[in-house]
Amino acid sequence: MPADWTTEAEKHALVERSGKLFIFAATCIRFIGDDRVLAPREHLALILGSQPLESVDLSEVTPYKELDVLYMRLLRQSLSDSNPRLIQNRFQIVVGSIVLLWQPLPLRSLAVFIENSVGTVSNVLRHLQSVIIPPYDENEAPRIYHPSFVDFITNPSRCSMEGFLITAVPVQEQRHTLRCFRLMEMCLKRDVAGIEDPSLLNSKVDGFEAKVASALPAEAQYACRFWGSHLSRVEIGDEKVMGALEEFAMRSILWWIEAMSLLGSIHTVASSVREAHRWAVSSKCKAILVTLLADARRFILAHAEVIRASALHVYHSALPFTPHDTALYKVYCKETRHSIRVLQEIDHQWPHILANFTGHSDRISSIACSKDGLQLASGSWDKSIKLWDITSGLLTATLEGHTKSVKSVAFSPDGNRLASGSSDSSIRLWDATSGIPIGVLKGHLGAVQSVAYSPDGSRLASASFDHSVRLWDAISGVLCTILEGHTGRVYSVAFSPDGSQLASGSSDSSIWLWDAMLGTPITILGGSTGCIHCIVFSPDGLQLAASDDISVQLWDSTSGPPIVLLRGDTVSACSVAFSLDGMQLACSRDGLIQIWDATSGTPVTILRHDVRACQGLPLTLVHSGSLQSLSTHLQLQSSSPLISFTQVHFASA
Known part of the structure; x- marks a missing residue:
């Protein structure tokens, strides 16, 4: 650009509008210098507005208010596509997930989690690169430049643009919860990492981390760790989630506990089960589901230490010593095959301890x-x-x-x-x-x-x-x-x-x-x-x-x-x-x-x-x-x- 591409008055106006907010200045620079569009004069005009600079009382400028105006103009610019409704919908899904997920996901895994293509996700992020750092490759996670943008798009009193307000509504949480259950259904199984030898501690398995990463991609790891957190925010009595939770509890809960051992996250298992049990009780779910979740919490409290050390001991020592009249043992007793069997001197129900x-x-x-x-x-x-x-x-x-x-x-x-x-x-x-x-x-x-x-x-x-x-x-x-x-x-x-x-x-x-x-x-x-x-x-x-x-x-x-x-x-x-x-x-x-x-x-x-x-x-x-x-x-x-x-x-x- 030539040295005189902008005037001193325009530069002065930008500085005054930024106040002492570095993020305002940094966002302006990224927006004006957007290499997708190469239209710095037009973007500068969008920031400064149509009002003549001479008529603006710069002493009245409120930096945080100006930052909100800047963010709204950036979002409005992203609607230049011929189908604004589609852009808004993709913004809700892509940016909404980046904001609402409990942990950042790499681009590829994010695309899998929200059931979109990497190309679609990348396209949404390209329109927002003034506020979101697009990843350089599929194994990097997109990152929001500054928390002020998250504060803006999640606050209804600040973000008044239709389709761009992100809220953790039950519908969003339902979508995330169901996706977590679906991903676990697709990935989890007994001995998911192919360890085979139950005598080995996790720490003694050759190539342990590579085996786990291969068996449980990032999106599946996220689902294992955070399904309970998302579930706790779902509307009470949601029938789709009730069905998915019941299927998970009846089919996969021990596989999930094994996976959590592999991920080094056994310490969070009981809290996830507790959240699920609360939700199930409040939703008046079937008695068998409520009982299974209560049993699962007792199971992990009783055997957390051994399962943390060796994932396969979910089946080889923890389950055989589970009281045989409990719902958990009755549903999962088939998993005791090829392990020890306890024939007598075991409690029929959980002890008081x-x-x-x-x-x-x-x-x-x-x-x-x-x-x-x-x-x-x-x-x-x-x-x-x-x-x-x-x-x-x-x-x-x-x-x-x-x-x-x-x-x-x-x-x-x-x-x-x-x-x-x-x-x-x-x-x-x-x-x-x-x-x-x-x-x-x-x-x-x-x-x-x-x-x-x-x-x-x-x-x-x-x-x-x-x-x-x-x-x-x-x-x-x-x-x-x-x-x-x-x-x-x-x-x-x-x-x-x-x-x-x-x-x-x-x-x-x-x-x-x-x-x-x-x-x-x-x-x-x-x-x-x-x-x-x-x-x-x-x-x-x-x-x-x-x-x-x-x-x-x-x-x-x-x-x-x-x-x-x-x-x-x-x-x-x-x-x-x-x-x-x-x-x-x-x-x-x-x-x-x-x-x-x-x-x-x-x-x-x-x-x-x-x-x-x-x-x-x-x-x-x-x-x-x-x-x-x-x-x-x-x-x-x-x-x-x-x-x-x-x-x-x-x-x-």
């Missing part, structure tokens, strides 16, 4: 669950903390740094941080995602027996054998105040649900209530006759439960003597936890967990462990999806989690 989390080398003293119910932390006398994925039962990280036993762990309300207290008198803060240490809080002169975050995550309370309670700034780690008054070791601290009060329990048989902001005492709850091992507020904050050496007591959280005295098989309890609705209370001691009616004090049920523990089992409240869970042992039984010696159990309450 959902999963065992094993890995500590010494007693587990505390467990805590993240607020979203997806992550569990366990602290042990082996000086370590372990992080677990609740949905799969898999160990995700081991945190080391304490020099003595870990006595307490607690997640921050947002789940991003973890605090741990130890017999080494310190409190450590960790990144709960990566496990990276963040800081160490020092000041206590005795073992830190309990730590607790305030509901807003701003404060951290710690209880110590030095007779004190300390309040810390949870972000900076700065000590805010020291709460003194107890004459014995402080075993437990707990914030009220509204964050206004802090309760502490001690070996001096007293429970103190403190103003959580000022650190001043409010009242002292008397009536206990022994060491207060654990205290916890009810979810509504109106009750306080405490365990001492001989009983569990329920208090009005403001004052007065205990309103209910709980006695039973767990005569002395070391740990207590309320159910999510506050109607039940669980307490643990010596391998037993007793469930009580929190209103009347009537015993409801007892959960027994075959593990002998000389101290109580730590309990924590777990909320995972629609399940209400009480946790202890890293064994989680049916609809609730339960811990004892060196394992964590989830168990039905």
